[in-house]
Every structure is written in structure tokens, then in C-alpha cells.
Amino acid sequence: MLTPPWHVETVGAVAGFLTTVAFLPQAVQTWRSKSVRDISLTSYICLVCGVGLWLVYGLLIHSWPIIIANGAGLLLQGSILAMKVRYGRASATE
Amino acid sequence: MLTPPWHVETVGAVAGFLTTVAFLPQAVQTWRSKSVRDISLTSYICLVCGVGLWLVYGLLIHSWPIIIANGAGLLLQGSILAMKVRYGRASATE
Incomplete structure (x- = not known):
């Protein structure tokens, strides 16, 4: 190719x-508002798993662009998922 | 390669x-709740532009997996962006 x-x-x-x-x-x-009601938990679980697999794929084929993009993606989407879980629980117990 | x-x-x-x-x-x-306050408009504008470019990239290198994945992504993320604009404006004028 x-x-x-x-x-x-x-x-x-x-x-x-x-x-x-x-x-x-x-x-x-999300960090500023601490409000996560409109964000889909299922979406971010799928995104974090998918981006994690893209990172594995990039490592397997030794592709730096895929490794860097999905490493950064994992950090960002992982932080949104963590805030969704944390602030979602906080608002549920109010 | x-x-x-x-x-x-x-x-x-x-x-x-x-x-x-x-x-x-x-x-x-988002379709069910019509509530979009916690969704970032900037994020979805970037996502739709990015996925659109991935689609162009897939067409340029004749890669069906990239074309199909990003065609579907464009439909889904485009619909979320459209709902963000529509329902975001509706709640702003209430």
C-alpha cells in the first residue's frame, strides 16, 4: 500500500x-458547571472503551499518530466519564 | 506497509x-429529553467538522471502513449538533 x-x-x-x-x-x-444530567453515561463508556482499543491498535501497528491522538482522547473522554459518574451521583443524592 | x-x-x-x-x-x-444545557456546542462543532474530514480522507484513500464509520458518525453527531442548536435556542427564549 x-x-x-x-x-x-x-x-x-x-x-x-x-x-x-x-x-x-x-x-x-463539565468541570466548571459540575452539571452532567444531559450527558449520556452509556455514550462515554463506549467512547472510552473504543478509544482505549484504538490506542491498543496504534501500539500494535506502531503508529504514532494513532497512539498520540487516542492517548489524548482517552485522557479527555476518561475525565468526562469520571465527572459524569462523580457529579451524576452527587446530584442523585441531593 | x-x-x-x-x-x-x-x-x-x-x-x-x-x-x-x-x-x-x-x-x-437528547431526542427524548430535549435537554441540551450540559452538552458543549463547541465540542460538537469540532466533532462534526473532524468526522466530515475523516469521511473525505476515507474517500481519498478509498477505505470503506473509514467511509462507513465516519459516514455513520457524521449522521449521529450531526443530529446531536442539530438538536443542541434547536433545543438550546428554544430553552434560551423561554
């Missing part, structure tokens, strides 16, 4: 950057 | 499936 031309790789790199950094505003909003 | 062994490809396929289908519970919850 030939390596795609640079402009195609750039599209992939920007796509990877956007879909990784996209979770930063959600993490900041 | 050699094609990775089948068990490695399976990890990638499951990861792709999880990170795509992950948005379905969020779309269903």
Missing part, C-alpha cells in the same frame, strides 16, 4: 486533531 | 464500531 500524497495525509491529520481536541470544551464546561 | 494480522485488524474494527455507535445513546437521550 503506497503512502498517500501529503495533502491527503494533511486532511487525515487535521481530522484526527479535531476529533481529539473536540472533547476539551466539553471537559472544561 | 504489510497488512496487519487478522487479530490486530479485529481490534481496530471493534474500536471503530465502539467510537461510532457510542453517539447513539447520546442522540436517543
